[in-house]
Amino acid sequence: MTILAELLSTVFERRYRRESSKLKLDGRPLIELATALVGTAGETSGLALAREILSRFAELEDQEKLAFFHDIATTMDIDPELVRTTLEDYERDHSKASYRAFSEAVEPARQELIRRLNQVPGATGALVKMRADLLRLGGKEAELQALDLDFRHLFASWFNRGFLVLRPINWESPAHILEKIIAYEAVHAIDSWTDLRGRLEPADRRCFAFFHPAMPDEPLIFVEVALTQGIPGSVQALLAEDRETLAPEEADTAVFYSISNCQAGLASISFGNSLIKQVAADLSAELSGLRTFVTLSPIPGLMRWLEQEGMSREGKDAEQMKALAAYYLLNAKSRGGLPYDPVARFHLGNGAKIHAVHADADTSEKGMAQSGGTMVNYLYDLQRVAQNHENFANTRAVIATAEVKALAGPVALPKTEER
Structure with a gap:
C-alpha cells in the first residue's frame, strides 16, 4: 500500500x-x-x-x-x-x-x-x-x-491473479513477516532463526510470496528456491549448513524445494500455478544463465498407498524404493482417475513432467514416514508447460521421462483382496 x-x-x-x-x-x-x-x-x-x-x-x-x-x-x-x-x-x-x-x-x-x-x-x-x-x-x-x-x-x-502482489522475502524483510514464514512452512520445517537465515540470506537462495492488498501482512503462499548447478537429489544436501554458497551467475538450475500455502481459509483457491510460473519468469529475467526449472518434491502419499497395497518399506533397498515410487507416481490413481499423490496432482496439473526419482533424498522423520525417504523432481519446461497442462487436463495422462518409466516397469505389486 x-x-x-x-x-x-x-x-x-x-x-x-x-x-x-x-x-x-x-x-x-x-x-x-x-x-x-x-x-x-x-x-x-x-x-x-x-x-x-x-x-x-x-x-x-x-x-x-x-x-x-x-x-x-x-x-x-x-x-x-x-x-x-x-x-x-x-x-x-x-x-x-x-x-x-x-x-x-x-x-x-x-x-x-x-x-x-x-x-x-x-x-x-x-x-x-x-x-x-x-x-x-x-x-x-x-x-x-x-x-x-x-x-x-x-x-x-x-483473490484472482490480478489482485495478487508478488514480493521477495529476504533476511531484511520485516520480522513479523519472517515469523510467519517460519510458522507457515509446511514442507521442510524451519527449526530456528538460524535455519531461516540459511534459507534467505545466501546469494544462491530466494524466497517469494503472494500477498493481497487487503491482507498486506499475511502471505498467502510462498516458495523457497535454491540456485544450483545441476538438478539435486537430496534435500538434506540442499539445505546443509556447511554447503558452499554458489554465485548466482554460475547457477544453471532453479530448484523449487518448498511451496507452502499459508491460509487454511483459502483452501482450493489456487495460487501455486501462477506463483511458480511468475517466479520462473522473474528469475529468467534476472539470471540469464538459468536453463532448468525443477522442483525437489516430497511424495507424501507413497507410504500410505503402499500400506493399502499390502506392502511396507521393511527389507527394501534404495533401488527398490525408487522403483516403487516411480510406479506409484505413474500408476496410482484416485477414484476420479487423477494421480493419487496430491503433490503430483498439483505439479502435473500445472504442466510439469516427472523428471527423476531419488531414494534417501529426505531422511527426516517426516520424509521417512510419508515417502520412505524418496523424493521427485518435476520439470517445468517453460516452452511446454501450457501444452502439458492441456494434455493432462484432457487425458489425465502422466508425463514422465523415459528413465522414470523404465524404473517403474519391472515393479510387480502383491495381489490383495482389495485388488
Whole structure:
C-alpha cells in the first residue's frame, strides 16, 4: 500500500469507528444482525452491523460458530420455487428485467451477507479465518458444503491473479513477516532463526510470496528456491549448513524445494500455478544463465498407498524404493482417475513432467514416514508447460521421462483382496 492509501484508509477507518460508535446495537442474536445487514440500505448502519457481527463471531466458541453457520446456511438459502418461476419468465422473455430477476433468485442471500461483511476495513482477513472455521467445523455436512461454495465463489474473484502482489522475502524483510514464514512452512520445517537465515540470506537462495492488498501482512503462499548447478537429489544436501554458497551467475538450475500455502481459509483457491510460473519468469529475467526449472518434491502419499497395497518399506533397498515410487507416481490413481499423490496432482496439473526419482533424498522423520525417504523432481519446461497442462487436463495422462518409466516397469505389486 502507498503512503496515501494508508493515510486515506486510516481517515476512513476512524470516521467509520466514530460514526459506528454512535449506533446503539441491541443484544439480538447474531443471525438477526446478519439478516438486518442484508436488508439495510444505510451505509453507516450497515458498517456498524458488519463490524458487530465480525467482532462477536470472533469471540464465539466452536459450537456457537457452527450454529451460526447452520443458521445462515438454512435461512439465507435460495428459494427453489422462485428460481423456477424466474427461469420460466426468462425463457419466455429474454429481457434485462427477467434476467436480473433470475440472477437475483439463484444467488443465495448469504453471498450478499459475505459481501457486506467485507465492507469493513480489515474484514477480508476475518472472512478468510471464518471460512477456515467453517472447513474445520463443518465436516461433510451437505448444507455447510453449499455455504462453503459461496465463500469459494467470492474468494475466487477477490483473490484472482490480478489482485495478487508478488514480493521477495529476504533476511531484511520485516520480522513479523519472517515469523510467519517460519510458522507457515509446511514442507521442510524451519527449526530456528538460524535455519531461516540459511534459507534467505545466501546469494544462491530466494524466497517469494503472494500477498493481497487487503491482507498486506499475511502471505498467502510462498516458495523457497535454491540456485544450483545441476538438478539435486537430496534435500538434506540442499539445505546443509556447511554447503558452499554458489554465485548466482554460475547457477544453471532453479530448484523449487518448498511451496507452502499459508491460509487454511483459502483452501482450493489456487495460487501455486501462477506463483511458480511468475517466479520462473522473474528469475529468467534476472539470471540469464538459468536453463532448468525443477522442483525437489516430497511424495507424501507413497507410504500410505503402499500400506493399502499390502506392502511396507521393511527389507527394501534404495533401488527398490525408487522403483516403487516411480510406479506409484505413474500408476496410482484416485477414484476420479487423477494421480493419487496430491503433490503430483498439483505439479502435473500445472504442466510439469516427472523428471527423476531419488531414494534417501529426505531422511527426516517426516520424509521417512510419508515417502520412505524418496523424493521427485518435476520439470517445468517453460516452452511446454501450457501444452502439458492441456494434455493432462484432457487425458489425465502422466508425463514422465523415459528413465522414470523404465524404473517403474519391472515393479510387480502383491495381489490383495482389495485388488
